Amino acid sequence: xxxLSFAEENYLKAVYHLSNAGETDVxxxxxxxxxxxxxxxxxxxxxxxxxxxxxxxKKYQGVKISEIGKTAALQVIRKHRLWEVxxxxxxxFNWDQVHEIAEQLEHIKSPLLIQRxxxxxxxxxxxxxxxxxxxxNGLFKExxxxxxxxxxxxxxxxxxxxxxxNSMFLQHLDRIGIYLGAKTKVTEKVEFDGSMEILVDGKxxxxxxxxxxxxxxxxx
Amino acid sequence: xxxLSFAEENYLKAVYHLSNAGETDVxxxxxxxxxxxxxxxxxxxxxxxxxxxxxxxKKYQGVKISEIGKTAALQVIRKHRLWEVxxxxxxxFNWDQVHEIAEQLEHIKSPLLIQRxxxxxxxxxxxxxxxxxxxxNGLFKExxxxxxxxxxxxxxxxxxxxxxxNSMFLQHLDRIGIYLGAKTKVTEKVEFDGSMEILVDGKxxxxxxxxxxxxxxxxx
DNA sequence: AATAATTTTTAGATTAATCTAATTTTATTT
DNA sequence: AAATAAAATTAGATTAATCTAAAAATTATT
Numbered sequence: 001x002x003x004l005s006f007a008e009e010n011y012l013k014a015v016y017h018l019s020n021a022g023e024t025d026v027x028x029x030x031x032x033x034x035x036x037x038x039x040x041x042x043x044x045x046x047x048x049x050x051x052x053x054x055x056x057x058k059k060y061q062g063v064k065i066s067e068i069g070k071t072a073a074l075q076v077i078r079k080h081r082l083w084e085v086x087x088x089x090x091x092x093f094n095w096d097q098v099h100e101i102a103e104q105l106e107h108i109k110s111p112l113l114i115q116r117x118x119x120x121x122x123x124x125x126x127x128x129x130x131x132x133x134x135x136x137n138g139l140f141k142e143x144x145x146x147x148x149x150x151x152x153x154x155x156x157x158x159x160x161x162x163x164x165x166n167s168m169f170l171q172h173l174d175r176i177g178i179y180l181g182a183k184t185k186v187t188e189k190v191e192f193d194g195s196m197e198i199l200v201d202g203k204x205x206x207x208x209x210x211x212x213x214x215x216x217x218x219x220x
Numbered sequence: 221x222x223x224l225s226f227a228e229e230n231y232l233k234a235v236y237h238l239s240n241a242g243e244t245d246v247x248x249x250x251x252x253x254x255x256x257x258x259x260x261x262x263x264x265x266x267x268x269x270x271x272x273x274x275x276x277x278k279k280y281q282g283v284k285i286s287e288i289g290k291t292a293a294l295q296v297i298r299k300h301r302l303w304e305v306x307x308x309x310x311x312x313f314n315w316d317q318v319h320e321i322a323e324q325l326e327h328i329k330s331p332l333l334i335q336r337x338x339x340x341x342x343x344x345x346x347x348x349x350x351x352x353x354x355x356x357n358g359l360f361k362e363x364x365x366x367x368x369x370x371x372x373x374x375x376x377x378x379x380x381x382x383x384x385x386n387s388m389f390l391q392h393l394d395r396i397g398i399y400l401g402a403k404t405k406v407t408e409k410v411e412f413d414g415s416m417e418i419l420v421d422g423k424x425x426x427x428x429x430x431x432x433x434x435x436x437x438x439x440x
Numbered sequence: 441a442a443t444a445a446t447t448t449t450t451a452g453a454t455t456a457a458t459c460t461a462a463t464t465t466t467a468t469t470t
Numbered sequence: 471a472a473a474t475a476a477a478a479t480t481a482g483a484t485t486a487a488t489c490t491a492a493a494a495a496t497t498a499t500t
Contacts, residue, residue, distance in 0.1 A: 005457090028478055037457095040478085040479075040480080041457070042478090048456085249446095260448085260490080261488055279495085
């Protein structure tokens with residue numbers, strides 16, 4: 001199994017994510033959109049990834065990620081998330097600043113480096129956005145997580161992840177006082193627009209929009 | 221000043237080093253040898269670096285690094301050496317294992333990351349091989365350093381750097397008990413083959429070859 | 441100073457990754 | 471089911487980085 005280029009790793013990651021961890025097939029256009037590139041470039045890359053047996057590709061039928069492709073993608077994801085933990089825990093970055101830097105660091109090739117980094121960080125199981133970190137074999141456990149929007153009235157929860165990780169959204173959460181680990185109770189739900197009132201840590205009353213409620217994930 | 225590619229950064233670094241920090245002109249062949257590539261590739265790259273005003277290039281006359289080229293090279297060197305400190309101090313790597321990994325990490329682009337890493341490491345002034353770390357402005361101080369081979373008999377010193385940083389050499393030093401910071405006294409010099417006897421830390425008597433004596437640098 | 445040797449550059453190919461425009465295949469809608 | 475729309479692929483270019491082989495410039499040596 002030869003080394004993958006940065007571009008190949010990025011495409012594989014996109015296929016992995018868009019396919020729900022390899023469950024469903026993925027269309028060329030959806031990859032192009034995700035990666036902000038053109039469909040023609042995607043077709044080309046899929047042909048190459050297919051030659052390397054990283055994906056199973058039938059023309060005009062979309063792709064599925066292969067087993068070795070899944071393993072490769074999970075290792076990149078593992079690296080990305082470990083570096084994010086490093087940036088937040090050790091270098092004092094805010095959780096909304098780490099994604100771009102981790103996008104670069106995830107391509108560094110050195111199994112020993114990642115093993116040592118993992119040791120140094122104390123084998124974290126989740127990244128700063130609550131996403132699980134695969135182990136060396138690609139195994140990980142998801143916390144059962146539900147969008148706040150789907151929690152019934154008076155339901156309790158703990159914020160474990162966010163669905164959308166773009167910077168603006170994360171900054172908004174910081175501003176209103178929602179963070180990973182915060183305890184939530186849904187005190188009112190407005191049918192009409194999907195907004196709701198919640199109590200954070202038993203003391204801060206917040207009104208949140210449908211958009212926020214759908215992108216904040218809690219255990220229940 | 222546009223962003224440089226990995227390849228461009230590597231060439232710039234080579235020019236910087238081969239020119240003694242920009243003092244002398246550098247030939248195409250010497251760059252090709254240093255970078256393990258062909259002279260034709262070097263000519264090509266020098267043309268491109270020249271267009272970006274990173275070097276001053278006159279055909280058939282070799283190159284000189286420009287001021288902005290020097291600044292760019294020093295930033296890459298700064299990153300390389302800070303990452304080496306991180307790998308040794310925090311991730312418990314041995315000094316002979318860090319070069320290759322730092323060759324990758326030095327190309328990560330994020331000024332904030334490097335600032336934070338520098339803070340995290342406590343603003344180190346020297347890397348694990350004793351080489352000075354330039355600051356954000358490219359400024360650094362060399363320790364006055366002399367090869368052991370040039371120390372007069374009975375002369376004292378402290379090991380501050382090594383000239384050759386290849387893995388085999390560093391492992392040899394580990395094996396015989398020479399490390400950065402070790403105190404040395406030259407107890408005997410053999411004219412005939414350049415070998416010498418030294419006392420390390422006042423207690424370990426060592427015979428070292430000319431090759432070792434020329435590549436271990438001490439302050440005196 | 442002419443010739444030989446060395447160094448450097450250019451010319452022409454190749455590979456990876458990308459693009460636009462054209463074509464082909466599949467899906468949708470009268 | 472034929473026509474239209476949408477999606478995906480191919481064809482042909484482009485750019486960066488590399489190579490080999492040939493040509494040109496510089497340096498060294500009779």
